[in-house]
Each structure stands twice: as structure tokens, then as C-alpha cells.
Amino acid sequence: MGFLDGLFGNKKGGSVIGVDVGSSSLKVVQLRREGGTAVLETYGEIALGPYAGGQVGQATNLPADKIAETLKDLLREANVTTKNAGLSIPFSRSLLTLVSLPRRANDEEQKTVISLEARKYIPVPVQEVQLDWFIVPEAIPEGGTPSSNVQVLLVAVHNDELTLLQKVVEGAGLETSFFEIEIFSTIRSVVDEPVKPVMVLDIGASATKVYVVERGVVALSHNIRQGGQDVTRTIASAHGLEVSKAESLKKEHGFTDGNASYERKTIELVFSRIFDEAKRALTKYETAHQKAVSALILTGGGGVTKDLAAYAKSFFSIDVHVADPFAKTSAPAFMRPVLQEIGPEFAVAVGLALRKLEELN
Numbered sequence: 001m002g003f004l005d006g007l008f009g010n011k012k013g014g015s016v017i018g019v020d021v022g023s024s025s026l027k028v029v030q031l032r033r034e035g036g037t038a039v040l041e042t043y044g045e046i047a048l049g050p051y052a053g054g055q056v057g058q059a060t061n062l063p064a065d066k067i068a069e070t071l072k073d074l075l076r077e078a079n080v081t082t083k084n085a086g087l088s089i090p091f092s093r094s095l096l097t098l099v100s101l102p103r104r105a106n107d108e109e110q111k112t113v114i115s116l117e118a119r120k121y122i123p124v125p126v127q128e129v130q131l132d133w134f135i136v137p138e139a140i141p142e143g144g145t146p147s148s149n150v151q152v153l154l155v156a157v158h159n160d161e162l163t164l165l166q167k168v169v170e171g172a173g174l175e176t177s178f179f180e181i182e183i184f185s186t187i188r189s190v191v192d193e194p195v196k197p198v199m200v201l202d203i204g205a206s207a208t209k210v211y212v213v214e215r216g217v218v219a220l221s222h223n224i225r226q227g228g229q230d231v232t233r234t235i236a237s238a239h240g241l242e243v244s245k246a247e248s249l250k251k252e253h254g255f256t257d258g259n260a261s262y263e264r265k266t267i268e269l270v271f272s273r274i275f276d277e278a279k280r281a282l283t284k285y286e287t288a289h290q291k292a293v294s295a296l297i298l299t300g301g302g303g304v305t306k307d308l309a310a311y312a313k314s315f316f317s318i319d320v321h322v323a324d325p326f327a328k329t330s331a332p333a334f335m336r337p338v339l340q341e342i343g344p345e346f347a348v349a350v351g352l353a354l355r356k357l358e359e360l361n
Contacts, residue, residue, distance in 0.1 A: 018352025068171025203302025254306025
């Protein structure tokens with residue numbers, strides 16, 4: 001059992017929630033299972049900025065008790081009816097690295113090799129983190145033999161982050177059986193391609209995460225230190241606006257031409273830098289692995305920016321899609337347009353709730 005499992009007792013129940021603890025907001029999605037279908041019961045989002053004395057859209061660094069207080073407000077406002085939760089671990093508070101290690105015929109020997117070698121790749125004392133790993137399945141051609149090395153995805157999370165999340169769970173009166181790094185939740189809810197490499201561009205408030213996912217496994221991860229709040233600040237400073245007003249204008253208009261709220265080049269400035277760096281990461285992956293990435297999926301809070309996909313297509317010569325995690329849930333038809341529009345913001349919360357549902361089987 002890895003450290004992401006079993007931190008609390010495995011609670012059974014009919015409904016479950018996924019709680020995405022982001023830097024600028026908290027998101028929650030409640031699902032229940034009917035037959036083989038995940039039914040959407042409720043969802044909600046609450047901005048953290050005002051709880052930190054700031055404005056909507058601003059990234060924060062709140063203590064556990066303040067996050068728990070905010071989460072209780074969100075659970076009440078969204079009419080959440082269950083305590084059975086899964087919570088996200090921010091990508092920025094984790095380490096993911098793919099390494100090649102000698103193959104061993106015996107499973108126990110393999111585990112020993114991995115645990116000894118892993119220490120070389122962790123930039124902090126190993127006692128300060130919880131360590132887990134996954135052996136990446138190897139695609140062996142028919143009649144071929146396994147390679148002499150195995151590809152191992154090492155995952156480390158700082159103890160301080162796990163302690164904070166445990167305090168949030170207790171303070172909000174929830175029960176959870178796992179914490180999951182947000183990248184894995186996102187993959188579960190938005191990546192359906194089983195074989196070909198796919199790039200996920202998760203545009204958060206304070207940073208943008210770039211992942212290449214191949215056969216359901218993270219083959220590359222990269223952090224870009226710019227995100228949605230940089231776009232908002234650029235609009236605010238260029239036009240002398242309050243940050244909260246700039247945030248609402250960004251969400252309302254995005255790249256739509258013809259509005260007089262702000263000049264399009266204002267937001268192109270930040271998004272072009274994000275896309276340029278993401279394109280370099282994509283090229284680096286394709287060159288190193290001699291494989292073409294088949295598609296780009298836009299997700300995260302920045303992914304809801306209107307007409308962002310069309311702008312992204314001017315940078316990337318591959319298919320560009322906007323994430324639609326709610327497509328994996330059953331909901332009334334009249335809600336579909338709204339759910340498609342807000343979907344990228346809720347990819348992590350949906351992915352967490354889907355994993356939580358799997359526990360009930």
C-alpha cells in the first residue's frame with residue numbers, strides 16, 4: 001500500500017466528494033454511483049483570496065484552520081451531504097521524476113533496488129517526505145524480450161503538506177482514505193487516449209503544469225511559473241482596474257474579439273509566454289523519445305478562458321481540446337452547456353470523486 005492510501009479508514013457510503021485544494025480557490029464535486037454510472041449530485045467553488053484579505057483570483061498561502069473554515073463554507077453553500085472525501089495534493093508540493101533502474105527478476109529485489117536508488121533523486125532528506133513509486137508497464141513487441149532496465153515513476157510528497165491536509169480534513173469534519181497528487185486526478189478525468197502520448201496543460205492561478213501522459217502514466221512533468229493570476233494582473237495594471245474586476249472581465253471575455261474591456265494583446269502577452277515554454281517541453285519530449293504527441297488538452301482555471309483553444313492552435317501543430325471532465329458523469333441535459341464551460345476548473349475534483357467511487361465497488 002502506498003502513502004497515498006489508507007491515511008484514514010476506508011469509509012463506505014452512497015455519495016462521495018472530491019475536494020480540490022487550489023492556491024486561489026477550493027472546488028468540490030459530489031458524485032454517487034447508479035449501476036455503472038457516476039451521477040453528478042452537486043458541485044461548487046469558493047475563492048480563497050477574500051479569506052486571505054485579498055481579492056478573487058489571487059493565489060494564497062493560508063494555514064490549515066483557515067482552509068478548513070473556507071471548506072466548511074463551501075460544503076454548506078454547495079449543499080454537500082456526505083463526509084466521504086478524497087483531497088488533492090498540489091503539484092508544487094510534490095516531486096515526480098521518471099528514472100531508469102536495473103531490472104530484477106524477483107519482486108522483492110526490485111523493491112529494494114528502487115527504495116535504495118530513489119534516495120539519490122530526492123533533493124531533501126528522505127525522512128522529510130513520504131515516498132511512493134510506480135513501475136511503468138513496458139510495451140514489448142510480439143516475440144521480443146524485456147529490456148534490462150525498468151522505468152520507474154518516483155513520487156515524493158513533503159510531510160508538512162500531508163500534515164496540513166490532515167488538519168484541513170479534521171477541521172472541516174470530513175473523512176478521507178487518500179490524498180492524491182492533482183496530476184493523477186486530472187489524468188483520470190480528462191485523458192482517454194490509451195496508447196499515444198498526450199500533453200495536458202493545466203493552467204492554475206499561480207503556475208501552469210505541463211504533463212505528457214503515455215499509456216496512462218506521466219512520462220514528463222514540467223512547472224511553468226506563470227498562471228491565470230498573471231493574466232489577471234496584466235489586465236489590471238494595463239487598464240488601472242481592481243484585480244477582482246480584471247478577473248471577472250478575463251472570465252467573461254477571454255480572447256473574444258470585438259469587446260472594448262481590454263486589448264486582446266494584453267492577455268496574449270502572458271499566454272504566449274506560457275505556450276512558448278510548453279512548446280519547448282513538448283519538443284524536448286518528442287526529440288528524446290522519438291514519438292509524436294497526439295493532442296493537447298487545456299485544463300485548470302485558465303482553461304475556461306474563452307477562445308483560448310483557438311489561440312493555442314496557433315502555437316501547436318496538434319489537436320487542441322478543452323477538458324470536459326463532467327462528460328464522465330451523468331447530469332441533466334440542460335446543465336451540459338454550463339458544465340462544459342466550467343469543466344476545466346473542476347478536472348481535479350471530478351478525478352478525485354471518480355477514484356473515491358471506485359473504492360465503493
